[in-house]
Amino acid sequence: MNLSSVLEVILDILYPQDILCILCQKRHNDIDDKGLCPVCAETLPYITRPVCQKCGRTVTEDTNICMECINAQYHFEQAVPVFEYTSEMQRLIHRFKYQGVSYLSRTLGSWMAEAYKQRCRWDVDMIIPVPLHPRRERERGFNQAVLLSREIGKSINVGVNKSTLIRKKHTSTQVGLNKLQRRQNLWDAFEVTEPGKVKDKIILLVDDVFTTGSTVDECSRVLLQAGAKRIYVMTLAAGRFARN
Ligand SMILES: [Zn+2]
Ligand SMILES: [Zn+2]
Numbered sequence: 085m086n087l088s089s090v091l092e093v094i095l096d097i098l099y100p101q102d103i104l105c106i107l108c109q110k111r112h113n114d115i116d117d118k119g120l121c122p123v124c125a126e127t128l129p130y131i132t133r134p135v136c137q138k139c140g141r142t143v144t145e146d147t148n149i150c151m152e153c154i155n156a157q158y159h160f161e162q163a164v165p166v167f168e169y170t171s172e173m174q175r176l177i178h179r180f181k182y183q184g185v186s187y188l189s190r191t192l193g194s195w196m197a198e199a200y201k202q203r204c205r206w207d208v209d210m211i212i213p214v215p216l217h218p219r220r221e222r223e224r225g226f227n228q229a230v231l232l233s234r235e236i237g238k239s240i241n242v243g244v245n246k247s248t249l250i251r252k253k254h255t256s257t258q259v260g261l262n263k264l265q266r267r268q269n270l271w272d273a274f275e276v277t278e279p280g281k282v283k284d285k286i287i288l289l290v291d292d293v294f295t296t297g298s299t300v301d302e303c304s305r306v307l308l309q310a311g312a313k314r315i316y317v318m319t320l321a322a323g324r325f326a327r328n
Pocket of ligand 1: 106107108109110120121122123124
């Protein structure tokens, strides 16, 4: 351990965690109730208009729907990602997922709930988090999408169903795969255990990051096949457009 990390440990003991801004990770004595320093609170990387009406990502050209979505033909009605997947946002989500910093779910979930209230007129019946394979959930200790769903559910007063859509195949990571490889990787990965629970329901599907959309799309396809009426998607962030 080098000197600066020893110093960090001592500072962590002397001062509570929440004096670190959750986004820039700098110490600050003016952290707000969301865990942000004044600079980060002012400059949250919200996705700015104009956005694609299907996937919610910023489009440069004057169009309602991006080229990506014209080609993809997603099964969900609409996706609303809240933030750009900037490097700081990426690190924040990474800490939340892999370092078990589950207390972050309160802030992250509240950002999603705010965006839902401001931007979505969907009137959903139920929230379903994108499931992890049970083995991965055990390793991680929680499913980040479940934690986010609970925060959104509390805020918009909609129940969370985390048992009906399950992940039955342990897929390798999607990182580095192109769109076709992602589809193949997800083939037969999800299952609806009790179709009666989703029949004729308008469902809000929740995940942390929208990259190519293949995971949420495959979940949507399986839910529609089981009789769901419509699927909407909300994610904390959206990655850049994939090449193909
Ligand atoms: Zn900050
Ligand atoms: Zn799009």
